[in-house]
Amino acid sequence: MSSSPSYGPRPWTFYVLAALFTLFVIFLYGPMIGVLILSFQGPSASLVFPLRDPSLMWFDELFNPRRTGDVVGAFYRSLPLAGIVMLLTVLVSVTAGFAFRRRFWGSTAIFYTAIASLIVPGLVLSIGILVTFRYLGQSASWYTSGLGAHLSWSLPFGLLIMFAVLGRLNPSYEEAAYDLGATKWQTVKEVVVPIVFPGMIAVALFGFTLSYDEFPRSWLTVGSKNTLPLEIWTMTTNVTSPALYALGTVTTVVSFIVIAIALSSIILIQRKRSS
Amino acid sequence: MASLPTADTQSSNKTSLLMTYLQVTPLTVVLTFFFLIPVALVVAVSFFRYQMLVGLVPDFVLTNYIDLIKNPTTWTLYLSTLKFTLIVLVITFVLGFWIAYFLVFHVRNLLVAIGLFLICTVPFWTSNIIRMISWRPVLGKEGLINSALLKAGAIDQPIEWLLYSDFSVVVAYVHLFTLFMIVPIFNSMARIDKSLLEAAVDAGASRWGVVWNVVLPLSKTGIALGALFVVTLVMGDFFVVTVMSGGLSGSATSGIFNDLQFLNYPRAAANAVILLIIVLLIAAAIFRVVDVRKELVR
Numbered sequence: 001m002s003s004s005p006s007y008g009p010r011p012w013t014f015y016v017l018a019a020l021f022t023l024f025v026i027f028l029y030g031p032m033i034g035v036l037i038l039s040f041q042g043p044s045a046s047l048v049f050p051l052r053d054p055s056l057m058w059f060d061e062l063f064n065p066r067r068t069g070d071v072v073g074a075f076y077r078s079l080p081l082a083g084i085v086m087l088l089t090v091l092v093s094v095t096a097g098f099a100f101r102r103r104f105w106g107s108t109a110i111f112y113t114a115i116a117s118l119i120v121p122g123l124v125l126s127i128g129i130l131v132t133f134r135y136l137g138q139s140a141s142w143y144t145s146g147l148g149a150h151l152s153w154s155l156p157f158g159l160l161i162m163f164a165v166l167g168r169l170n171p172s173y174e175e176a177a178y179d180l181g182a183t184k185w186q187t188v189k190e191v192v193v194p195i196v197f198p199g200m201i202a203v204a205l206f207g208f209t210l211s212y213d214e215f216p217r218s219w220l221t222v223g224s225k226n227t228l229p230l231e232i233w234t235m236t237t238n239v240t241s242p243a244l245y246a247l248g249t250v251t252t253v254v255s256f257i258v259i260a261i262a263l264s265s266i267i268l269i270q271r272k273r274s275s
Numbered sequence: 276m277a278s279l280p281t282a283d284t285q286s287s288n289k290t291s292l293l294m295t296y297l298q299v300t301p302l303t304v305v306l307t308f309f310f311l312i313p314v315a316l317v318v319a320v321s322f323f324r325y326q327m328l329v330g331l332v333p334d335f336v337l338t339n340y341i342d343l344i345k346n347p348t349t350w351t352l353y354l355s356t357l358k359f360t361l362i363v364l365v366i367t368f369v370l371g372f373w374i375a376y377f378l379v380f381h382v383r384n385l386l387v388a389i390g391l392f393l394i395c396t397v398p399f400w401t402s403n404i405i406r407m408i409s410w411r412p413v414l415g416k417e418g419l420i421n422s423a424l425l426k427a428g429a430i431d432q433p434i435e436w437l438l439y440s441d442f443s444v445v446v447a448y449v450h451l452f453t454l455f456m457i458v459p460i461f462n463s464m465a466r467i468d469k470s471l472l473e474a475a476v477d478a479g480a481s482r483w484g485v486v487w488n489v490v491l492p493l494s495k496t497g498i499a500l501g502a503l504f505v506v507t508l509v510m511g512d513f514f515v516v517t518v519m520s521g522g523l524s525g526s527a528t529s530g531i532f533n534d535l536q537f538l539n540y541p542r543a544a545a546n547a548v549i550l551l552i553i554v555l556l557i558a559a560a561i562f563r564v565v566d567v568r569k570e571l572v573r
Contacts, residue, residue, distance in 0.1 A: 031413050121528060123511065220535075248405035
């Protein structure tokens with residue numbers, strides 16, 4: 001990746017933009033690191049710096065709730081929900097992505113419906129799904145209406161990623177495999193999947209985190225039992241102790257573990273392939 | 276890179292067409308049940324009558340819409356939302372464009388570029404609400420900025436407008452949504468053939484001329500997608516504006532939220548329809564300028 005004068009001294013714009021980039025990263029991470037530090041606040045329960053008598057008491061408070069509500073329960077709903085959304089997002093958007101490689105009657109309509117589903121304000125859809133379930137005589141719950149609400153947002157994302165991935169899959173590779181005598185199944189296994197697999201992991205990562213952090217679409221659709229973002233939202237209005245920061249630290253750590261798994265599996269696959 | 280089926284052989288056409296429809300069925304089913312039908316019902320309910328204690332009464336009345344249009348609060352809220360949308364759009368575009376430009380054209384090592392790109396994207400995978408709240412100890416009255424400025428003697432009273440103001444709302448939006456600009460613009464820029472830039476320089480273009488006449492037009496798909504994301508996210512937001520303004524500012528969705536609290540579903544639905552129409556009009560305008568689909572499947 002080089003700019004127009006490929007070699008030689010870096011242009012002055014490099015330094016200006018490097019400074020901008022550094023400031024942006026500080027802007028991006030600074031506050032999060034602050035929350036991380038403040039979650040170890042001592043019994044003074046101060047919500048701002050400085051950190052006094054570091055302790056783990058707010059994590060303890062979080063998992064042995066006296067005032068903070070049902071964080072653990074919410075976590076055990078959010079995690080499986082995100083897992084199911086991840087699985088379905090991969091399955092559905094990958095197959096749909098392959099369908100879109102050719103033009104078929106209705107493809108444009110389906111594409112624009114997916115885009116509309118992506119950009120419709122979450123609260124609007126939340127109302128709609130709630131009303132739909134009410135008319136069907138069903139009560140809303142995280143594993144029915146909540147799941148659907150999350151899919152309405154993760155599937156279009158997955159589809160867009162698949163477009164980017166499949167754009168790199170030249171049909172002539174498959175034709176070459178056929179010409180060399182490969183069966184359809186062999187072609188899929190040996191040619192298509194290896195090219196598409198890193199993209200599938202990206203879709204999985206999107207599916208998981210879009211669901212795990214989703215708030216507006218969950219708001220009316222998860223029923224009486226909250227998922228984690230809703231629980232956090234309730235806490236922001238009720239809880240004025242560093243327990244809130246401790247929760248932030250815990251959810252961020254979970255997110256980072258998921259990212260680490262996804263990225264390292266992509267790297268592993270690439271390395272395996274190159275050796 | 277044409278992935279369109281022009282090369283398909285005639286013999287396999289029938290079976291593969293059936294296959295194609297089977298492949299797209301699950302997506303269509305989900306979109307139908309969790310997007311098309313719900314939105315259609317929202318439109319239907321927006322014409323229903325609201326009756327105290329009874330709730331929804333099926334009917335066809337325009338009172339919900341007339342109520343909203345006559346109410347000055349609606350106008351204030353929508354204007355405030357549009358104001359935030361414009362400000363945030365400009366800031367995120369400027370930031371997103373130059374950061375993507377830096378990563379693609381200034382960082383010479385591909386691995387370093389990918390690493391820096393990942394650094395930008397990682398926060399996206401973490402909770403939005405937590406990232407929003409994390410500004411409190413920074414911007415608050417006793418927060419980092421105020422205490423630092425006090426200590427330095429630059430001010431002798433904490434600056435009040437840092438938190439719970441329009442300023443903090445914009446800061447939170449930029450913090451949350453700049454990513455949605457960086458990623459698509461980065462994606463478009465990464466596809467630009469570097470030799471084009473060299474050709475432009477050889478032909479006597481200035482550095483600025485290259486950016487304006489070559490890079491900017493070639494990244495318009497990314498810009499359009501980014502703008503689409505940012506506009507719809509800000510327009511549909513209720514939670515950031517509520518938390519970060521301390522309840523002082525509202526957004527178009529605040530009106531919907533209030534009506535829902537009183538179980539006035541018809542008026543909430545009417546407001547939702549108005550919001551939806553505005554968002555879709557903006558999206559259509561963006562799609563008119565750039566044929567996103569053609570560029571995506573290319």
